[in-house]
Amino acid sequence: xxxxxxxxxxxxxELSHQIARGGMADVYRARDRQLDRPVAxxxxxxxxxxxxxxxxxxxxxxQAAANLSHPHIVPVFDWGEDSGxxxxxxxxxxxxxxxxxxxxxxxxxxxxxxxxxxxVASALAYAHRNGVVHRDVKPGNVLITDEGLVKVxxxxxxxxxxxxxxxxxxxxxxxxATYFSPxxxxxxxxxxxxxxxxxxxxxxxxxxxxxxxxxxxxVAVASKHVRELPVPVRQQNPAVPAGMExxxxxxxxxSPSERYASAxxxxxxLLRFIEGAPLSAGAMTQAIGISPPATTAIGAIxxxxxxxxxxxxxxxxxxxxxxxxxEARERRRTGIYIAILSALVIxxxxxxxxxxxxxxxxxxxxxxxxPSVTGQPYASAYQTLVAEGLKVKEKKVTxxxxxxxxxxxxxxxxxxxxxxxxxTLYVSTGTGPVASSIKVPDVRNLPYSTAVQTLNAMxxxxxxxxxxxxxxxxxxxxxxxxPGPGVSVSPGTNVNLVISSGPPAPQQVAVxxxxxxxxxxxxxKLGQAxxxxxxxxxxxxxxxxxxxxxxxxxxxxxxxxxxxxVDLIVSTGxxxxxxxxVVGEAQSLAESTLTQAGFTPVVVCQAPPLGSSGTPGxxxxxxxxxxxxxxxxxxxxxxxDPTSTSTTTTTTAPGTTTTTSAxxxx
Numbered sequence: 001x002x003x004x005x006x007x008x009x010x011x012x013x014e015l016s017h018q019i020a021r022g023g024m025a026d027v028y029r030a031r032d033r034q035l036d037r038p039v040a041x042x043x044x045x046x047x048x049x050x051x052x053x054x055x056x057x058x059x060x061x062x063q064a065a066a067n068l069s070h071p072h073i074v075p076v077f078d079w080g081e082d083s084g085x086x087x088x089x090x091x092x093x094x095x096x097x098x099x100x101x102x103x104x105x106x107x108x109x110x111x112x113x114x115x116x117x118x119x120v121a122s123a124l125a126y127a128h129r130n131g132v133v134h135r136d137v138k139p140g141n142v143l144i145t146d147e148g149l150v151k152v153x154x155x156x157x158x159x160x161x162x163x164x165x166x167x168x169x170x171x172x173x174x175x176x177a178t179y180f181s182p183x184x185x186x187x188x189x190x191x192x193x194x195x196x197x198x199x200x201x202x203x204x205x206x207x208x209x210x211x212x213x214x215x216x217x218x219v220a221v222a223s224k225h226v227r228e229l230p231v232p233v234r235q236q237n238p239a240v241p242a243g244m245e246x247x248x249x250x251x252x253x254x255s256p257s258e259r260y261a262s263a264x265x266x267x268x269x270l271l272r273f274i275e276g277a278p279l280s281a282g283a284m285t286q287a288i289g290i291s292p293p294a295t296t297a298i299g300a301i302x303x304x305x306x307x308x309x310x311x312x313x314x315x316x317x318x319x320x321x322x323x324x325x326x327e328a329r330e331r332r333r334t335g336i337y338i339a340i341l342s343a344l345v346i347x348x349x350x351x352x353x354x355x356x357x358x359x360x361x362x363x364x365x366x367x368x369x370x371p372s373v374t375g376q377p378y379a380s381a382y383q384t385l386v387a388e389g390l391k392v393k394e395k396k397v398t399x400x401x402x403x404x405x406x407x408x409x410x411x412x413x414x415x416x417x418x419x420x421x422x423x424t425l426y427v428s429t430g431t432g433p434v435a436s437s438i439k440v441p442d443v444r445n446l447p448y449s450t451a452v453q454t455l456n457a458m459x460x461x462x463x464x465x466x467x468x469x470x471x472x473x474x475x476x477x478x479x480x481x482x483p484g485p486g487v488s489v490s491p492g493t494n495v496n497l498v499i500s501s502g503p504p505a506p507q508q509v510a511v512x513x514x515x516x517x518x519x520x521x522x523x524x525k526l527g528q529a530x531x532x533x534x535x536x537x538x539x540x541x542x543x544x545x546x547x548x549x550x551x552x553x554x555x556x557x558x559x560x561x562x563x564x565x566v567d568l569i570v571s572t573g574x575x576x577x578x579x580x581x582v583v584g585e586a587q588s589l590a591e592s593t594l595t596q597a598g599f600t601p602v603v604v605c606q607a608p609p610l611g612s613s614g615t616p617g618x619x620x621x622x623x624x625x626x627x628x629x630x631x632x633x634x635x636x637x638x639x640x641d642p643t644s645t646s647t648t649t650t651t652t653a654p655g656t657t658t659t660t661s662a663x664x665x666x
Contacts, residue, residue, distance in 0.1 A: 112557025200251025463494030475502030
């Protein structure tokens with residue numbers, strides 16, 4: 001099926017235009033005609049639709065993502081197949097991928113980067129709890145809506161942790177090399193900690209403006225993830241706080257056991273960073289990375305396994321003589337070293353070949369001869385060529401041949417081709433001879449789909465398409481064309497179109513940092529930046545004094561349209577707790593009760609007043625009184641009846657003595 005604007009898939013989804021292209025599918029904006037809402041359609045490449053493994057992986061993507069319902073995950077609504085076209089229906093997100101934002105703005109402020117990464121970590125943690133590992137966390141798969149919401153998409157190579165069926169060949173490396181975890185780069189099994197590493201790489205790029213590792217090939221980049229340490233974050237960007245560097249350091253530890261144990265733990269530290277609270281102990285002590293272990297060479301010599309670790313002693317000569325036996329031993333050792341070195345070279349070559357082939361840089365298919373498909377129906381010719389490992393491009397031509405049959409091919413039959421090469425099939429429209437000169441119709445102010453139909457009916461083709469913003473022309477409407485209306489051209493001529501993408505996006509302004517300011521000062525800063533002050537939300541804080549601003553919603557650094565209302569989060573002071581009643585309890589129990597309630601007990605050994613009842617060792621009074629509300633961590637004084645009293649006799653003058661008593665110990 002030829003996809004074009006106006007095509008309807010599944011009897012329900014009407015295509016508008018292509019908005020993205022991924023590793024195995026195109027993404028189109030479409031309209032759900034049943035529910036009258038915009039959706040995004042992910043359509044598997046035609047050349048992959050005949051491969052059952054890819055179709056199954058595509059179906060598994062829909063199944064895995066459809067079971068995930070989370071505010072920071074793009075939901076999947078439907079999945080289907082129409083005339084051999086496989087598609088997934090997703091929520092259409094109005095916004096931009098994080099990759100585009102980084103390209104246009106460079107490094108982000110650390111609070112903004114932490115807020116984005118925190119939302120991504122929340123989404124990944126939810127997926128991990130449901131047994132799904134994303135395996136391709138990268139800026140291109142993180143969408144930022146026009147309202148500043150964060151959405152994670154493209155679970156195209158996600159895989160259930162407990163899956164009983166493998167959808168990839170053993171050792172296949174899936175994902176994007178720039179954001180690989182070390183275990184992913186080596187083709188090892190992965191769990192949620194692999195996504196934590198990849199998110200650490202994304203966070204590194206957000207605050208420094210560049211990924212930690214680059215190289216001429218994906219293989220070179222993947223190798224660096226395994227063997228090299230990144231340039232420290234604060235060396236790349238000194239403005240990054242030490243706390244942010246510590247979070248990235250722990251997330252990007254080479255060994256999974258040295259990273260955050262879960263995406264939940266990573267999110268918790270990011271929230272601590274935003275709030276200005278102390279980070280977890282592990283984040284503050286984690287080094288930039290773990291040095292790769294010394295390589296151990298293993299080879300079989302004379303039927304025995306020889307192991308050599310770099311830095312290990314290879315033998316020293318004792319004494320000053322050098323005998324024939326010594327020379328013989330040296331020759332044997334030299335032979336062993338040469339054999340081991342040869343084995344290492346072969347092993348490295350094999351591993352490199354496997355990695356290159358798994359990443360698609362080396363094809364395992366030999367060259368082939370272009371088969372003859374002229375005269376065949378397009379569908380039959382397409383299947384024949386795809387089965388040979390070729391890619392197919394269709395081009396309609398006017399011909400008196402039966403509509404839908406192949407008139408000619410490029411390259412022609414008998415040509416030697418390489419695997420994966422593209423073949424163009426010229427397919428008859430069945431309209432027969434047409435006039436040698438055609439006047440270009442006026443398709444301006446028409447919807448794009450109508451313009452295409454109008455041009456095709458006149459035996460003309462749509463050439464290049466470009467999109468420009470316009471406040472006066474609705475999105476999807478043709479604004480200009482070339483050649484212009486009335487120009488005489490030959491049949492099959494391309495007509496280039498300029499199409500409206502709708503009104504330009506409003507100017508985006510970063511929300512200013514107002515933490516620690518008074519509400520009045522914060523409001524002034526927001527107003528100067530072009531924002532309005534929204535509502536005020538009160539929240540307890542152990543770090544920010546009562547009456548000062550903890551933060552904003554949206555967070556500081558978030559790009560927002562001028563005029564957006566920004567809410568202020570204001571501290572009510574330390575959290576408050578109710579003082580428990582410990583009167584009548586033993587001293588140790590009372591202290592434990594107060595400590596568990598968040599208070600600091602202060603013990604005063606004092607007997608109760610005469611006439612009052614009390615039990616030695618028990619609390620007979622406390623201040624503040626039970627049930628009163630006080631700041632968590634404040635002191636509560638408890639008065640404990642001493643367990644005994646002591647008597648003291650003092651001689652004050654000859655013949656005069658004074659006897660006094662004092663409380664014993666508590």
